[in-house]
Amino acid sequence: MAVDPSDDVLADFLADEPDGPVVMLNLLRFADGGRPRYQQYAKAFGETVAPRYGVEVVYAGDGSAALVAEAGQQWDAVLLVRYPTRHAFGRMLADPEYQQIAHLRRNALSEAVLQPTRPWGRHRPGAGRS
Known part of the structure; x- marks a missing residue:
């Protein structure tokens, strides 16, 4: 299972409002x-x-028993992480000091979801799902 974004997905993410803030689930x-x-x-x-x-x-916390979820949708931990810009997120991933510690994250996880979020009211027409 994936724990890091692919290059294509990361490029699309960085191109979408690169100077806009993002909270990552x-x-x-x-x-x-x-x-x-x-x-x-x-x-x-x-x-x-x-x-x-x-x-x-x-926010950082441990997951507990899901009230509503399909099988396999329970998670060990949940974090909300705020980045001042998407561009800052991309620069961070490329930082040599980050690269030195990234293996700890990769080795620690069997699966992850990284989902960027937008504050309500900031959706672009046609970009969201209903």
Whole structure:
């Protein structure tokens, strides 16, 4: 299962309002023994990369039993992360210091969803789903 965006998907994301802010929904499923590795990644990320790019973790919490979900849709952790711009997100991914810690995240996860969100009222005509 994928845990990082593909180059094509990332290019489309970065081209869509590159100077606009974004809050990223992160749904995480840990690999065996992955939670401590993810915590190591989160600590390194918060101390080095996040301040440089103005990244703010809005919420981080453990998933619990879903009230409404299909089989396999439960997640170990949920994060909401605010990036000042989509461009900042792209620059962060390319940062050599981020690259040095990214393996911790990849090795910690068996599956992930990274879904950019938009505040209500900022939808472009024809861009959203009903």
